[in-house]
Amino acid sequence: MGNSVGREGSSTLTESFHWSDHMTDRPTDLLPVDAALVSIQSDVRAHFDWALAADERSAEALLAAVEGTLVEAWTRPRRAATVADLRRRMVLRDTEVAILGAAVEVEEVLSVLERPILLVAADGAAGVLSTLPDSTAERAWSRLACIVSDGDGGEGTTAAVKRGIPVILHAHGDNMLDWGALLELATSMPNP
Structure with a gap:
């Protein structure tokens, strides 16, 4: 297992993940860590013939939906x-951060919780x-800083929403029903 300190964006479940400090003065103005990653997304979009305009429409609709609610935690300042x-x-x-991906195993999580x-x-x-x-599950849930989702994570995402875990929700052209x-689920919770 190698040391990932200083390797921006490196991660495995059992190694620390160090986020980029490459941000603007405002913590909500998130910039790409690496322009090459944006280029990869553009290549993927082109390969599958996904329109950027559809992604933008979904993102604008997501923002309007969030800002159109009366949920205090979803106001711009909150x-x-x-994010701050x-x-x-x-x-x-x-801080060390472990990223839980789709194929994470219970044994890996138990190791990280040590x-x-x-x-x-x-x-x-x-x-x-x-x-x-x-008891281990409660300790693990208390360490979950956030989830990153496009809304199609099923029971795991639902469980996080029900616990009031912050969701970094992203939109793309074909996930409007999911987000x-x-x-809708989050607004029905006592602590959305």
Whole structure:
């Protein structure tokens, strides 16, 4: 297992992940870590003949839906505060972060929980936390800083929303129904 300190964006479940400090003065103005990653997304979009305009329409509709609710936690200032808190916890502090991906195994999570590491789940990967023994599951859920989702993560994403875990929700051209259903679920929760 190699040391990932100083390798921006490196990660495995058992190694630390160090977020990029490459941000603007405002914590909500998130910039790409590497322009090559944006280029890769453009290549993927071109390969599958996905229109950028559809992604933009979905993103604009998502923003309008969020801002059209009466959920206090979803106001611009509160969203900015949530992003700033995540940045403080995962970037500004000397913190290890484990990324839980779709194929994460219970044994990997148990190994990570032996150290003071924060967790970030990719969509439904958070569901693995519910398969842990009760006391361990609660400890794991308490370390889950956020999930990154496009709304199609199923039970794992639903469990995170029900627990009030921050969701970094992203839109693309064909997921409007998914993120819409996730927003509907979240608005029905006591702590969306």
